Amino acid sequence: MTTLSEAYRNAPVASHQITPLDFDSLDRVPESHIWSQSDEPQQNIQSQEPQELSIPVIDLTDPNALDLIGQACKTWGIFQVINHGVPLALIKKVESESRRLFGLPTDEKHKVLRSANGATGYGTARISPFFDKCMWHEGFTIMGSCVEDANVLWPHDYKNFCETMDAYQNEMKLLTHKLLHLMLQTLNLTQEEMNWAISAQDSQAALQLNSYPSCPNPSNAIGLAPHTDSLLLTVLHQGGANGLEIFVEGLGWSPVNPVDGAFVVNIGDLLHILSNATFQAVNHRAMVNQAKQRISVAYFHGPPVESVVAPSSSFENPCFRSMLVKEFISLKAKNFHKALSMIRK
Ligand SMILES: O=C(O)CCC(=O)C(=O)O
Numbered sequence: 001m002t003t004l005s006e007a008y009r010n011a012p013v014a015s016h017q018i019t020p021l022d023f024d025s026l027d028r029v030p031e032s033h034i035w036s037q038s039d040e041p042q043q044n045i046q047s048q049e050p051q052e053l054s055i056p057v058i059d060l061t062d063p064n065a066l067d068l069i070g071q072a073c074k075t076w077g078i079f080q081v082i083n084h085g086v087p088l089a090l091i092k093k094v095e096s097e098s099r100r101l102f103g104l105p106t107d108e109k110h111k112v113l114r115s116a117n118g119a120t121g122y123g124t125a126r127i128s129p130f131f132d133k134c135m136w137h138e139g140f141t142i143m144g145s146c147v148e149d150a151n152v153l154w155p156h157d158y159k160n161f162c163e164t165m166d167a168y169q170n171e172m173k174l175l176t177h178k179l180l181h182l183m184l185q186t187l188n189l190t191q192e193e194m195n196w197a198i199s200a201q202d203s204q205a206a207l208q209l210n211s212y213p214s215c216p217n218p219s220n221a222i223g224l225a226p227h228t229d230s231l232l233l234t235v236l237h238q239g240g241a242n243g244l245e246i247f248v249e250g251l252g253w254s255p256v257n258p259v260d261g262a263f264v265v266n267i268g269d270l271l272h273i274l275s276n277a278t279f280q281a282v283n284h285r286a287m288v289n290q291a292k293q294r295i296s297v298a299y300f301h302g303p304p305v306e307s308v309v310a311p312s313s314s315f316e317n318p319c320f321r322s323m324l325v326k327e328f329i330s331l332k333a334k335n336f337h338k339a340l341s342m343i344r345k
């Protein structure tokens with residue numbers, strides 16, 4: 001079985017583009033991290049006046065949840081979810097363990113630096129090579145067990161970290177299945193297509209811990225540059241701090257304000273393809289602030305990488321050609337935002 005991390009092996013990232021800035025004791029933003037203004041709305045690093053977007057906050061126990069979710073996927077490609085069943089104490093623990101990791105001295109974190117053709121460990125965002133400027137961000141990627149890296153970081157005390165990340169990944173798996181079940185019911189899929197997206201034996205997942213250190217000049221910096229997520233679905237815990245923004249045609253960049261205890265759910269490229277572009281793959285980014293470090297935790301869920309992704313057979317006019325999931329992952333890793341248009345019919 002090919003795994004997600006093996007699928008990334010075909011698209012190595014140059015070693016010098018993997019190491020995040022040493023953010024400790026910086027009192028100004030270095031030239032390498034200064035993003036300039038652009039007239040192009042998508043590239044504009046400043047947010048417009050905050051727009052009151054009506055991105056829904058959906059209660060999973062609401063009898064109308066199905067309709068609300070279907071509507072949100074079609075209109076926005078993103079929504080927030082409450083009463084999701086994930087214990088708040090576990091979410092807080094994941095956040096505090098993430099802070100413990102990113103709070104380690106730089107040379108300690110470098111011991112678990114992602115390798116050039118690796119997918120897990122400490123490092124910059126995978127999309128970094130597509131931008132001239134660097135991001136005000138450091139990340140840690142987990143796929144399955146994190147014992148190997150945690151054991152390097154805390155030889156005598158790695159259990160807390162691993163048990164927390166394992167428990168959280170289990171909860172995320174249940175939640176993504178529950179959410180996909182609701183989302184896909186609005187699409188008339190065959191049972192086989194449902195199984196492929198939700199619970200196939202070799203389905204793949206990744207947990208991405210993100211840290212955005214406090215920034216001396218946030219209006220010149222960017223935490224995570226604009227992108228769409230590549231897999232089917234992302235469930236994001238964004239702590240209590242603002243930073244996540246989505247791009248809405250005609251409105252520009254608008255914040256997704258954190259709601260206590262809620263997860264942000266967003267559609268990735270593969271679900272956009274399966275839904276024949278009925279569900280939006282939302283373009284999003286993360287901004288930084290001067291006051292404090294922001295932590296976010298993203299869980300990405302995808303189908304088996306050896307399987308085929310295509311628009312559902314319920315669509316008479318498929319607008320994407322079919323391909324292996326691993327081919328799409330590699331296409332995206334090499335061509336970034338052009339990948340979807342490259343497979344359009
Ligand atoms: O930190 C955030 O709010 C967004 C994170 C994100 O988009 C990602 O990890 O793909």
Ligand SMILES: [Fe+2]
Nearest residue numbers: 227228229284
């Ligand atoms: Fe993302």
